[in-house]
Amino acid sequence: MNITVKLFATFQKGRFVIEQREYPSGTLVGSIISELQIPEESLGIVMINHRHVKLDRELSEGDTLAIFPLVGGG
C-alpha cells in the first residue's frame, strides 16, 4: 500500500521531509518508525491524516503519516 510519510524538525536530518513509500498491508505505525531508525526516546506525537494515533495503529492505503520529535521544554 502507498503511504505518504512526513517528517518534522530534527527528524528530517539525514532522512527526508516528505516521501511516498510502499508498505505491505497490515503495517503498523511502530514498524515504520523503527524502519526509519527514529530512536524511541526522541519520539513525540504521531498522526495519521491529522489525527493522533498510537504506535500499534495499522495503516491503510493512502494514509498520510506525520511524525514529530518530542518537545517538552519551557
Added chain:
Amino acid sequence: MATLEAYLTAGAEGDLISWQVQKSAMELFGCSCARVEEAILTLGLLPARYQRNRQTISIAGQLKLFRSRVTVIGCGGLGGYIIEQLARLGVGELVVVDPDVFEEHNLNRQILSSLDNLGKSKVAAAVERVGAINPAVTVTPFEMAFCTANGPELLAGTRLVVDALDNIPTRLDLAEVCAGLDLPLVHGAIGGWSGHVTTQFPGEKSVEDIYCNWIYGKGMEQQQGNPAFTPAVIASLQVAEACKILLGEPDLLRKRMLTIDLQAMAFNELHF
C-alpha cells in the same frame, strides 16, 4: 468627602480614567490599586491603560479578566512572557510558581531575567516586573516546584492553569492534578525552532496523548536548546487561549493541538 465612585466619575475623560486620577484616588481614599481598578470597571469606566484593548475586549470583559485568578506553573522562557502578557492584559490575580533562580544561560530568552537579577528568584522577579507594569494586578509567588502533593494548594481558587514547565513528567502530573480539580489547562512546550500548544478541559486527556510515547528524559530542547523567539511565540498563543477561556470565547484549541516549526514556518493542526 466624595465617595471613591463619585471621585472617579468626576475624573473621567469620556469613559477613560487616567493613571494620574487612578493614583490620586488611591492616595485620597487610602485604597489599593486593585480596589480602585475594580471600582473604575464596575462603574463601566476604563483605566486608560486598556484603551487599546477595547475594540477586542469590552469593559465588561475587562472586569471579568480583573476578577480572574490564573496560575502560571514555571517562570522561565514561556512563563516570563505569559506573566508579562497576562499582567498587561489586566488579569487581576496571578499565582506564579517556580523553584529556580536566574542563571546566565537564561538571558538568551527569559524575559524576566537580567544581568541585575542573576542568582535571584524567578518568582521574585515576576512580582517585581508585574508591579512595575501594572500594580492593579496581585501576584502571589510560590518559590517551589509543582508536584502532585502541593498541587491542590497552589491551584486553590484559580480559574485556569497555564503550563510553562520545562520537563515532561511534571507536565503529566500537572495535567492529572488539573483534571482532578476540574480546571482548564493551557499547555505549551518548546524545543529548538519548534513548539506546540493545546487546551485541555476537564474530562479530556490531550496532554497524556501528546506524551503517550514518552519513555524518559527531555525532548528536542536537550540538543537544540531554546532560542529567543520560540518561547515568545508559544507563550503568546497560550495567553490568547487563556484570554478566550476567561472571556468565554469559542474556538479554543480543545481536542486539537497546533504544532509550530519556525524554521520551516509551518503550522500544523493535530486532532485528538
